[in-house]
Structures are given as structure tokens and as C-alpha cells.
Amino acid sequence: MESQPLRTSVIGSYPFPGWLEFASQNLDQFGENDIAEMQDDAATVAIQDQVRAGLDVVTDGEQTRFDFNLSFYGLIDGIELEPDSPRKFGPPAHDQRGKHEVTGELAAPRGLGAVEEFERLKRLAPAGCEAALKMSVPGPFTMSGRLLSNDRYPDRYALTEALLPIVRAELEALVEAGCREICVDEPSMSCYGYKEDTKRFVDIFNRTVEPVVGKTRLCTHLCFGNFKGHAVGFRRYAPLFPDFLDLKVDELHLEMASREYAELEVIGEVAKRMDVAVGIIDVKSYFIESPELIAEKVRACLEFAPADRLVFAPDCGLSQTARWAAQRKLENMVAGVKIVRESG
Secondary structure, three states: OOOOOOOOOOEEOOOOOHHHHHOOHHHHOOOOOHHHHHHHHHHHHHHHHHHHHOOOOOOOOOOOOOOHHOHHHHHEEEEEHHHOOOOOOOOOHHHHHOOEEEEEEEOOOOOOHHHHHEEEEEEEHOOOOOOOEEEEEEEEHHHHHHHHHHHHOOOOOHHHHHHHHHHHHEEEEEEEHOOEEEEEEEEEHHHHOOOOOOHHHHHHHHHHHHHHEOEEEEEEEEEEOOEOEEOOOOOOOOHHOOOOHHHOEEEEEEEEEEHOOOOOOHHHHHHHHOEEEEEEEEEOOOOOOOOHHHHHHHHHHHHOOOOHHEEEOOOOOOOOHHHHHHHHHHHHHHHHHHHHHHHH
């Protein structure tokens, strides 16, 4: 798909307003229409913050995925949702997120809700907004990570294969609805690629996106986790390459800022095949990158990849970052990229 030099983008999620955090824990006090109003209001806030920052790409901030019955797992038949966190005390970490029991055949006859989110994004985006409207959908391997295997689905790969056609159908529905940019998030692949078969990962991903290749701008996001600001897994990209160069995407996103730009040279190899989105904002830190620092990092990236192949974004989704920090980080990211654009 068509490239834009030094593009500025986001991954998908954005911080919830404080009132939405409260409301999401007290949904039983709200009616159906109240919840619909909250969804619109929250998405409007996220969109406005991104547009105000001057981004070339905006999302709905995934603001409507604030409760299990509105999330992907809640829309899949054959799952009994895990009711509580398995660990509530001690340092925050990924093991505080429980796994759901699989009780039957996995299916999503009503879809995963992304089309409805996209329709809302189109409706709420400001008139005359020139930014591209992007939707994010988790890939099947990442989704399988929170499901417990059973006799029907004896391991994670069996669960992945069951989820694959569900995700694929959602991507096809998004394209049919007119979505021109979709990010298929597969952070589990980058977290576990050091010990798994990377060629198998590539095959899974490419079969997932096969029906929509060339019909929308396809992206994928590879990072090392960001639950409550904490990473998980072996934080190196080297084990993923060269196999991951065969992913059928137009844009490959890599977490760099929180890793002190380790392995930055890999973007040069990626840029030979596709656009490379560099994570240039650390979403796990409350250090606010200045426009001048961003410009410095953009120029460092230009040492390895041409401008028409480079995209700049936060390391990961911003849902785990306070909104005040997310606002300032995005504004400075756009300002820093603009410095380089205008300097030629």
C-alpha cells in the first residue's frame, strides 16, 4: 500500500478518562443507553487528543473494550470467562491476568465487534479530518494465550487454529466496511519467538491475513508486553529474523524506545521489504521525550532506512500510560518528526 514519508502513527489503545475507569467497574449502575453514551464520549475524547496532537493516523483508542462482556473473549462462544484475578497482591505483573476455560467449540457468530468500533470511529472523527482511520485486532496466537487447553484443543497451537478463522473473518468484515488500515497485533509472537518455531508463526500470521492482503494497509505490532507498564519475555528481535521478513504486511512495528534503541539496525532489513514503524516513545516511562530528542532519534533511524519507509509511533498501546503523559508524548513526537521534515 502507498507510503507516506516520516509518518506518525499509534498502535491502537489510548488511556481511559478517569470517569470511564470508574464506570467500567460499576456497569451494573448504568443502563444500555448510558453505556452507549459513555462509549461515544470516551472514543470522542481519544480521537480529539490524537487529532490535536497532529497525528497522521488515529484510532478510537479502543475505548469501548472496557469490560469483559464488550471484549473479544466475551464475544466468543465456547468460553467460560475467568471470574477473578489469580493473584491480587504484590508487584503488578502478567500473572495477575487469569485464563479462561474453554467449554465448547470456539465460534463468534456475531463477530468480534471491531466493525461496530470502526463505524463509531468514522462517525465520531472530526469533519475534514485528514488522518487515516486505523483499527487494531489481536491475532489468533496472542488471543490463544489466555485460554486453557482441553481435550478438544490440547495445546496453544490447536487453540490458535480454532481462533484463526474467527480473526480472519473479522478482518474481511472490516475491509468490507471500508477500513483502509488494520493492525493485527501479535505481541505474543515476539515475546516467545526466541523459543518457538518462527516459520510456524509466519505461516499462522499469513494465513490469518491472506484474504485481505492488498485490500487494506496491513500492519502488525511486535512488542514485549506492557501490562501495567511491565514487559514479559526475552526482549530481543534477533531471534525473529530473517523469518519475520516474510510477514505479509505493509508496515511492521518494532518496540525500540524502552529498549534504548537496541538492534536499531534491524529496521534497515525490514525497510527492504515493507514500511517499518519505529517505537520512538517509551510508554512505560514518565520521562517526556522532547521534540529535540525525538528529532535526534528520527535522524538516527534515517541512517538505516529511507524516509518513505519510516513510520514513528509509541512503543506500544498507550492504555497503561496516564492520559496527561500520553498527550504530551504524542504532541512532542509529532513536533519532533516535524522538525526533521522541515529541515529536509
